[in-house]
Amino acid sequence: MKLREFAEIVRGTIIGDPEIEITGVSGIKDAKEGDISFISSAKYLRYLQASEAACIIVKDQVEDIPINQLIVPNPYYAFARALECFHPSPIFKATISDQAIVSEKAVLGKGLSIFPLA
Secondary structure, X not given: OEHHHHHHHHOOEEEOOOOOEOOEEOOOOOOOOOEEEEOOOHHHHHHOOXXXXXXXXXXXXXXXOOOEEEEOOOHHHXXXXXXXXXXXXXXXXXXXXXXXXXXXXOOOOOOOOEOOOO
């Protein structure tokens, strides 16, 4: 996903290259090339110079760093949205396992899954 596409999702302002490809999400200490990360406190600024992140989500622009920045009002929210975009929840097929134990009196809703040994 291009940084500009993610910026549209979170309504952020880009400082840097909007066409950079974002391929993952990581904490600031562990960020690698292609990752988007965030900082929410000045105490994490020291990690920016050594970070390989493609982009950093921040509330206010950070001066003198070579990393693309995405300015948003709430970095925690934007980071959570990044996690949703790059690590979506698995979608389960609606099914009832033959190894599940379900009462004959149970009233079951539509579209649910009951897993083995439940």
